[in-house]
Amino acid sequence: SYELTQPPSVSVSPGQTARITCSGDALPKQYAYWYQQKPGQAPVLVIYKDSERPSGIPERFSGSSSGTTVTLTISGVQAEDEADYYCQSADSSGTYGVFGGGTKLTVL
């Protein structure tokens, strides 16, 4: 089965830049999506189609893609950004959705 790989945790101090990576063999062919999930809440879409930001998502959230790796970048991290972040994409056929294992972002 197809898998997306994320680091389990990332830690940054307030005001610094956090980068969360996600790797998968089909990422050169399929778009990636990123979700933020805070405890007890449903996930929120923060990046779609690799690098597009939905309305209402702060500009400090950005996404990029290079080969089999996509990256979520949070510039000027704030305490409120502490959450779990999940990448999501599809297999090469585009018909099987898959989530990465999630990355816990800790703001020190």
Add this chain to the structure above:
Amino acid sequence: QLQLQESGPGLVKPSETLSLTCTVSGGSISSSSYYWGWIRQPPGKGLEWIGSIYYSGSTYYNPSLKSRVTISVDTSKNQFSLKLSSVTAADTAVYYCARHGYDILTGLTWDFDYWGQGTLVTVSS
């Protein structure tokens, strides 16, 4: 504003069938631009896509669950439903319903932009 709401039993016995319904309000489930999906999250663990359905009834399922999953749609009620058979404790999770996109030229897009609040289903005797 589009809203999704999951409903169904919070406790299911092992070997029985889990049944949930998602009611969509503030928009039509019959839109040609969207698929409607189910995602689950075991306590303390990550997200898992279960499957998705189009208003026409076309479905896609996670291969790892396909033999036990049925997703159906009732456009007259603006609802879609999930049935998961032969459940075990491993199926204990928060179950979410959510909307994602469909492009007639390029197919499914996986932007789950609207989510329900989620409902915890526990499998236990």
